[in-house]
Amino acid sequence: LLKELNELHEQEVEELRSELRTIRKESFDVDRVLKVFTDDQGNDHDLWPQWTQEQVVNMPRNLNALLRRGGSDSRIRKLSPQGDSTAAGCLESLMILPASKKRMFWDMLGLFFLAFDFIWIPMQVFDPPDWKSSQILEMATLIYWTADIPTSFCTAFVSKLGTVVRQITLIASRYIKTWFFLDLLLVATEWAAIALIKGDESGEMNADSAGLLRIGKILRAARIVRSLRLLRMMKMRQILFALQEHIDSEWMSIAFSTTSNMLTLLAVNHYVACFWFWLGKSSKGDESWVDFYAVRERDFGAKYVVSLHWSLTQFTPASMQVLPRNVKENAFAVIIIVCGLLGFSTFVSSITAAITRLRGLTSSDMAKSFMLRRFLKENSISHDLAGRLTRYIHLAVELHRSKVYPEKVELLAYLSGPMHVELRKELFSPYLGRHMFFSHYSTQSNAAMSQLCFSAVSKQSLSKGDSVFSLGSTAQAMYFLVSGTLFYERPKGIRWNLKTTIAGKDPRLKTVVRGSYFCEAVLWTPWFHRGTMGTLIESEVIQLDAAKFRDITQQHRDVFAYAKEYANRYLLELMETIEQVGVIWDLPQDIIHGAQTVQKMGDPLMNTEGEEIQAAELLHAYCLAESSDSDTDVKDVRVTEKKEAQDQAE
Numbered sequence: 001l002l003k004e005l006n007e008l009h010e011q012e013v014e015e016l017r018s019e020l021r022t023i024r025k026e027s028f029d030v031d032r033v034l035k036v037f038t039d040d041q042g043n044d045h046d047l048w049p050q051w052t053q054e055q056v057v058n059m060p061r062n063l064n065a066l067l068r069r070g071g072s073d074s075r076i077r078k079l080s081p082q083g084d085s086t087a088a089g090c091l092e093s094l095m096i097l098p099a100s101k102k103r104m105f106w107d108m109l110g111l112f113f114l115a116f117d118f119i120w121i122p123m124q125v126f127d128p129p130d131w132k133s134s135q136i137l138e139m140a141t142l143i144y145w146t147a148d149i150p151t152s153f154c155t156a157f158v159s160k161l162g163t164v165v166r167q168i169t170l171i172a173s174r175y176i177k178t179w180f181f182l183d184l185l186l187v188a189t190e191w192a193a194i195a196l197i198k199g200d201e202s203g204e205m206n207a208d209s210a211g212l213l214r215i216g217k218i219l220r221a222a223r224i225v226r227s228l229r230l231l232r233m234m235k236m237r238q239i240l241f242a243l244q245e246h247i248d249s250e251w252m253s254i255a256f257s258t259t260s261n262m263l264t265l266l267a268v269n270h271y272v273a274c275f276w277f278w279l280g281k282s283s284k285g286d287e288s289w290v291d292f293y294a295v296r297e298r299d300f301g302a303k304y305v306v307s308l309h310w311s312l313t314q315f316t317p318a319s320m321q322v323l324p325r326n327v328k329e330n331a332f333a334v335i336i337i338v339c340g341l342l343g344f345s346t347f348v349s350s351i352t353a354a355i356t357r358l359r360g361l362t363s364s365d366m367a368k369s370f371m372l373r374r375f376l377k378e379n380s381i382s383h384d385l386a387g388r389l390t391r392y393i394h395l396a397v398e399l400h401r402s403k404v405y406p407e408k409v410e411l412l413a414y415l416s417g418p419m420h421v422e423l424r425k426e427l428f429s430p431y432l433g434r435h436m437f438f439s440h441y442s443t444q445s446n447a448a449m450s451q452l453c454f455s456a457v458s459k460q461s462l463s464k465g466d467s468v469f470s471l472g473s474t475a476q477a478m479y480f481l482v483s484g485t486l487f488y489e490r491p492k493g494i495r496w497n498l499k500t501t502i503a504g505k506d507p508r509l510k511t512v513v514r515g516s517y518f519c520e521a522v523l524w525t526p527w528f529h530r531g532t533m534g535t536l537i538e539s540e541v542i543q544l545d546a547a548k549f550r551d552i553t554q555q556h557r558d559v560f561a562y563a564k565e566y567a568n569r570y571l572l573e574l575m576e577t578i579e580q581v582g583v584i585w586d587l588p589q590d591i592i593h594g595a596q597t598v599q600k601m602g603d604p605l606m607n608t609e610g611e612e613i614q615a616a617e618l619l620h621a622y623c624l625a626e627s628s629d630s631d632t633d634v635k636d637v638r639v640t641e642k643k644e645a646q647d648q649a650e
Contacts, residue, residue: 045525045571045574045575046525046526047524047525047567047568047571048524048525048526048550048567050550050553050554050564051524051563051564051567051568094154095154095155095156095166095168095171096151096154096155096156097156097164098155098156098157098158098164103155106148106151107239109144110144110148110239111236111239111240113140113141113144113145114236114239116137116141117141118236118267119270120134120137120138122270122271122274122275123274123304125274125277125278125281126274126277126300126303126304126307127300128300129300142187142190142191142194145183145186145187146187146191148183149180149183149184149187152175152179152180152183153168153171153172153175154171155171156171157171157174240260244256251358254354254357254358257350257354258350258351258354261347261350261351262347265315265343265344265347268315268343269308269311269312269315270308270311272311272314272336273304273307273308273310273311274307275332276307276310276311276332277290277295277303277304277307279328279329279332280295280325280329281296283326283328283329287325287326288325288326288329289322289323289324289325289329292325293306293322306322309322310322311336314333314336314337314340315340315343315344316340316344365397372389372390372393373390376389376390396463396538406427420454421450421451421453421454422450424450424453424454424457425449425450425453425454427453428453428457428459428542429442429449429453431480431482431542432449432452432453432457432480432542432544434480434515434517435480435517435520437566440562441559441562441563444558444559444562445556445558445559447556448552448553448555448556448559451552451555452544452548452549452552452553455548455552456544456545456548456549456552457542457543457544457545458542458543458545459482459540459541459542459543460540460541460542460543461538461539461540462484462535462538462539462540462541463535463538464535464536464537464538465534465535466534466535467532467533467534467535468486468533468534468535468541469519469529469532469533469586470529470532471489471491471529471530471531471532472528472529473528473529474527474528474529475519475521475522475527475528475529475546475586476522476545476546476547477519477522477543477544477545477546478517478518478519478520478522478523478543478544478546478549479517479518479519479541479542479543479544480516480517480541480542480544481512481513481514481515481516481517481518481539481540481541482514482539482540482541482542483514483539483540484514484535484536484537484538484539484540485511485512485513485514485535485536485537485539486511486512486533486534486535486536486539486541487509487510487511487512487533487534487535487536488509488510488511488512488518488531488532488533488585488586488587488591489508489509489510489531489532489533489534490508490530490531490585491531492508494583495583496581496583496585496592497581497582497583498581498582498583499580499581499582500581510587510591510592511536512533512587512591516587516588516591517588518533518586518587518588518591519586520570520588521570521574521584521586522546523544523546523549523550523567524566524567524570524571525571525574529586530583530584530585530586531585531586533586577589
C-alpha cells in the first residue's frame with residue numbers, strides 16, 4: 001500500500017510539473033521577450049506618430065528643466081497658480097476652509113463654550129456660589145467669542161451654488177449681513193460690564209445707599225448681558241451641521257443623531273427645572289412648592305437636583321412627592337405634561353427608528369456569515385482552511401466597507417453630464433498630478449484634463465496575489481498606485497543594471513508603494529512590459545489609457561505642443577538611460593536604483609483590526625519578496641524546451 005501511495009504521489013507531482021511548464025509557455029512569448037531586451041541594446045525605440053516632429057524649438061537640456069521652465073515658452077501658459085503675487089491672492093490662500101481640521105477644532109471649541117453658557121446661565125436662579133472655576137470659564141468664553149469675530153472674517157464659506165468662496169470682500173459682506181453686529185454687541189457689552197465692575201471694586205466707594213444702589217444696577221445689567229449670550233444658541237445648529245459633515249460612517253451618523261436627540265431632551269428638562277424653581281421662588285402672597293417642601297434654604301446642588309427630578313417626571317412615567325402648591329404652578333405643570341407627552345413620544349420613536357436602522361446594517365452581514373459557515377460545514381472543510389478563509393473574507397469585507405465607491409452612491413446617477421465630468425476630474429486629477437507633467441498639463445488646459453479624467457482614466461481594485469501585467473505583454477496604459485503595495489519582478493538572467501556588476505545579492509523583486517506611478521513610456525513610445533507586476537496586498541490602481549491620452553491631447557493645441565516637446569525629451573533621456581544602464585524597465589529609475597523601505601501603515605492606535613492584519617501580511621510579503629526565487633526565466637525556458645524535446649525523442 002505504501003508503494004502504491006508513493007507511485008500515486010510521484011504521478012501527481014509530474015502532472016503538476018507538466019501544467020506548470022504549460023503555464024510558463026502560455027504566459028508570455030519567449031521570442032518576443034528576448035527581442036524586447038535586444039531592442040533595448042540596439043536603442044531601437046521610436047515615438048508614437050503623434051509625437052514626431054522635424055525640429056523642437058528651444059528645447060531645454062533635460063526634463064526637469066522643461067518642467068521647471070513652465071510658462072517661459074509663448075505657447076505654454078503659466079503653470080503654477082501659486083505664481084499669483086498679488087495681495088488678493090495671498091489673502092485668499094490664508095482663508096480657512098469651512099471643512100478643514102482647523103475650522104473643525106474651532107467649532108468644537110465654540111460648541112463647548114455654547115454648552116457652558118446654555119447650562120450655566122439658567123442656573124443663576126439657584127444662586128450658585130462664586131466658584132473660581134466658573135469665573136475662569138466665563139472669562140475664557142468671552143475671550144473665545146472676541147477672537148471669533150476676526151476668525152469669521154478669515155473663514156471661507158460655501159455659496160448656494162456649492163462653490164467655496166475665498167474672496168475677502170464677499171466673506172466680509174456675508175458676515176456683516178448675518179452675525180457681525182450681534183457678536184459685536186454682545187462682546188462689547190460684556191467687556192463694558194466687566195470694566196464697570198472692576199472699576200468699582202478698585203475705587204474707594206463708601207457703603208452708602210447710593211453706592212449700594214449703583215452696585216445693584218451694575219449686577220442687574222451684567223445678568224441681562226449674560227442672558228443675551230443665549231442668543232448665540234442660534235449658532236449651535238450651524239456648528240452641529242458642520243460637525244456632522246465630517247462623519248463618514250453610517251453607524252456613527254445614527255449614533256450622533258440619537259445622542260443629539262437625547263441631549264436635546266435633557267436640555268429641555270434643564271430649562272424646565274430652572275423655570276420651575278424660579279416660578280416657586282418668585283411667588284408672592286401664595287404658598288409655593290419651594291417654601292412648602294423647604295427647598296429655598298437648601299444648598300445649590302440640592303435645589304437643582306430636586307427641580308430636575310420634578311422636570312423629568314413630567315416627561316416620563318416616573319413620579320415624585322413634589323407637587324404644585326398654587327394656581328400658577330398647577331397651570332405650568334399642565335402645560336409641561338402636555339408638551340412632555342408629545343416630546344417623549346417623539347424621542348421614543350426616534351430611538352426605535354435608530355435601533356431598527358442599526359439592526360438593518362448588521363442583519364445582512366450576519367446572514368452572509370451564516371451562509372459561509374454553513375457552506376464550510378456541509379462540505380467538510382478542514383478547521384485550519386475554514387479559519388483562514390473566514391479571516392480573509394472578513395478582512396476583505398472590512399476593507400471594502402471602509403471605502404465608498406461611486407457605484408454604491410445611487411444619487412450620482414442624477415448628475416448632469418458636465419457635473420459628472422467635473423466630479424471625475426476632482427476624483428482622479430490629484431493622483432495624476434503626482435507626476436509633474438500632468439500637474440502642468442492640467443494648468444495649461446483645464447478642459448483637456450477634464451476630458452482626460454472622464455474618458456481615459458479608470459480605477460481598478462485588485463485582490464491579494466492578482467496580476468497587473470505580465471512579462472512580454474503589450475503595454476496599454478500608465479498606472480498610478482492609489483492604495484496597497486505591488487511587487488515588480490525581473491526575469492532571470494537579466495540584471496537591473498547590465499553595465500555595472502553589483503557585488504552581493506541582486507533581488508529580483510522591487511516593491512512599489514502607494515503614491516508611485518509606472519509604465520510612463522507607453523504614453524510616448526510603443527512598449528512591451530519588461531517584467532511582471534503583481535499585488536502583495538489588496539490594492540487599487542488608476543489606469544490611464546495611452547491611446548485615449550494621445551487622441552485627447554491632440555484635440556487641444558496648447559497642451560499638445562507641450563506634450564510633443566516633452567515626448568522628444570523623454571525619448572532622449574530613455575536612450576541615455578540605456579547607454580548608462582544597458583536596459584530599461586517599466587518602473588521609474590528612482591525605484592529601480594533607489595533604496596526601498598517598508599511603507600509605514602500609519603499610527604497603530606488608529607488602525608482597525610483589518611488594517612493591522614493587512615500590515616502584518618505586508619511585512620511578511622516584503623520578507624518573501626527579498627528571498628523570492630521566482631519561476632520566470634527566459635533562458636531556462638529554452639533549456640527546458642530542448643530537454644523536453646530530447647525526452648520525447650528518447
